[in-house]
Amino acid sequence: MLQPKLIKVEPIDSLKLRLYYETGEVKLFDVTPYATGSWYGQLKDEDYFRTVQMLPGGIGIEWPEGQDIAPHELYENSVIVKKTA
Template sequence: MMTFWLTGIYWRRAKKLLLLSLLNRGDMLQPELLSVSPKDDYKLLLLYENGEKKIFDVSPYISGVWYGELKDLETFKKVRVANHSVEWEGGQDIAPHELYNNSISV
């Protein structure tokens, strides 16, 4: 009986935490990214599953040793869709919600 009662408490706590995490994720949900096309000015043309086209400016991110590798246009142009976002050959990526929320609709 005592084990069942403790299990019930833990179950209610787990449900509450799950609900809170889902509510907190609401602003991070975005449509699935279908394609990315790099532009010469360090911008990306993004196409989402809902038909939205957006432009994301990568230039503010291109600094430091790791992201600085993207200054080379040939390296920058080797971007691809990966894990609901974009990724370059060197492993550089941008969070999906940041990519979507900080881009401009075209």
């Protein structure tokens, strides 16, 4: 399944991301299961976690050191917070 384009990513408390999609959906994604090991473990640092950036064209997200999460994982493994028609 193709997921809609991401239009905004917002880091919030407890290693969670609020994701805004072109469809009007707002979803919540928990990064906690990904924040393991030495490389992805950097995401446990709250200041570093908040440096998340959206990739050009809304195709995904990444952090300054190159950590990323696949766009389909973001969409499929997040919980809908708000859906607008």
